[in-house]
Amino acid sequence: MKIQYFNTKSEMTAFAGTRPGETFRTRLTCSCRTGFNYRDGILVVIGEQVTWKLIRCKACRKEADNGTV
Numbered sequence: 001m002k003i004q005y006f007n008t009k010s011e012m013t014a015f016a017g018t019r020p021g022e023t024f025r026t027r028l029t030c031s032c033r034t035g036f037n038y039r040d041g042i043l044v045v046i047g048e049q050v051t052w053k054l055i056r057c058k059a060c061r062k063e064a065d066n067g068t069v
Helices: 009-017 057-064
Strands: 002-006 022-029 036-047 050-055
Touching: 002 009, 002 057, 009 036, 009 050
Parallel strands: 002 050
Antiparallel strands: 022 036, 036 050
């Protein structure tokens, strides 16, 4: 399973549209160290396997861009 972080929901939706399989919107936990880290997310499923986990979190995106996640 691959994890991708996004700054906005529209970026996340556009990326999910390019992936094959079914998409499910849900609330997911990100890798922030603060509490209450439930974020908007999308799971991309092919068959019975989750292939992508897309999460909207600006802090995690910034860390991912810096290579610390």
